Amino acid sequence: MSTAIKTKKDVVTEFRTSGILEAARKVFAEKGFHEATVDDIAEAAGVAKGTVYLYYESKREVYFAALKFGIAQMYSLLLEELNKVSTPEGKLKGLIAAKLAYFDENRDFFKIYYSELGNIPTTHPAGIDNEFKALYQEQARLVETILKEGARKKLIRNLRTEQTALAISDIIRGVVTHRILGWSKSKISQDVDFIFDLVWKGIAAQ
Amino acid sequence: MSTAIKTKKDVVTEFRTSGILEAARKVFAEKGFHEATVDDIAEAAGVAKGTVYLYYESKREVYFAALKFGIAQMYSLLLEELNKVSTPEGKLKGLIAAKLAYFDENRDFFKIYYSELGNIPTTHPAGIDNEFKALYQEQARLVETILKEGARKKLIRNLRTEQTALAISDIIRGVVTHRILGWSKSKISQDVDFIFDLVWKGIAAQ
């Protein structure tokens, strides 16, 4: 029976944490880490401030929990997408499209995700940095895997795959940034084509 | 004589503001906008807090003044660099090299500069956003001009020059970020070659 009791408690915990994280993502994206208050988050989640502290030790912890949740979600989505196609071209284009689409639908997450990068070396305790760095580089490694496969199949010329993967991620980030800032009005598919075209010409064999 | 008096006051003002801005750049880069205190800046500049408020109305104003100063400095440096060479290839490579070098030497400025982008749509009053956006896009336009010239000379294929220019800026930003985070250990010249090679293959005619 102890499992049954635990399970019930777990359900409540799950309910509260997901509510709080969802609210946190929205509020942090809207105001940034410092401007957002715990009261804002609590209100958005429909609970009192004290309740937030029942589930998280500090504002920072809420923040990183929200960040990690988003990263994990996106990552599994990207993996799924990659399994749908088999050629390196297809995978690369699919990945670009999936990332653009995900960020476009989760603009709040995008803001948290990338504002983090800028802050890494300053604000946080080292442990968190490393954890985030690992999660971030896992993303880039998805691209790197595609590049390596392409190189093996002689579709892609030899180049520093790690650097190239990072560069591709950066282009994607840039395009999404401009979309979100409202500086670009193209359709997503146009942007995908543009990125893929530029990148593929840049990396293709011959 | 009134000009003489004015000039003397101007000298003092110039002396103070440049001291404060220099300190501000360092402190903001180290701690980020919110973690940095006006006392930190004053101390770093060797003045009392009140003195900072003699020259700037608020902490925000100090921040943006430091940001704008850095942008202007970099911009004039880039222009100078571009005048040294004539071909589009040379200009593009020179610009990449100059930007990497500048950011490498002014890591503090880099952090302020790009952390700003992430925060644009949230924190600031709209007027400042627009001002910053203009300064930012001026940078990208340098690249765009090169691309257009290249296209005219049939060295570069036809593509959306504005988007491409932004993408190139994004790659540069990414590489600098990884350098500054200590994730990359290549020499600057290697990174320049890498970026140029990737980009040029991506945009060259045929």
Added chain:
DNA sequence: CCCGTCACTGACTATGGAGTCAGTGTACTA
């Protein structure tokens, strides 16, 4: 139906830092 547990609340405390302003000393002026 009553009692005990505990998730939840929100008023409260403690802290830190932005912005102020009365006072100080220096440098120029007459």
Added chain:
DNA sequence: TAGTACACTGACTCCATAGTCAGTGACGGG
């Protein structure tokens, strides 16, 4: 040399908000 202007100081005020904890009421078990 005495007087005045003014750049500069830093202790102070005031506010915002992170984090706490004594109190409340709902719910489940006996």
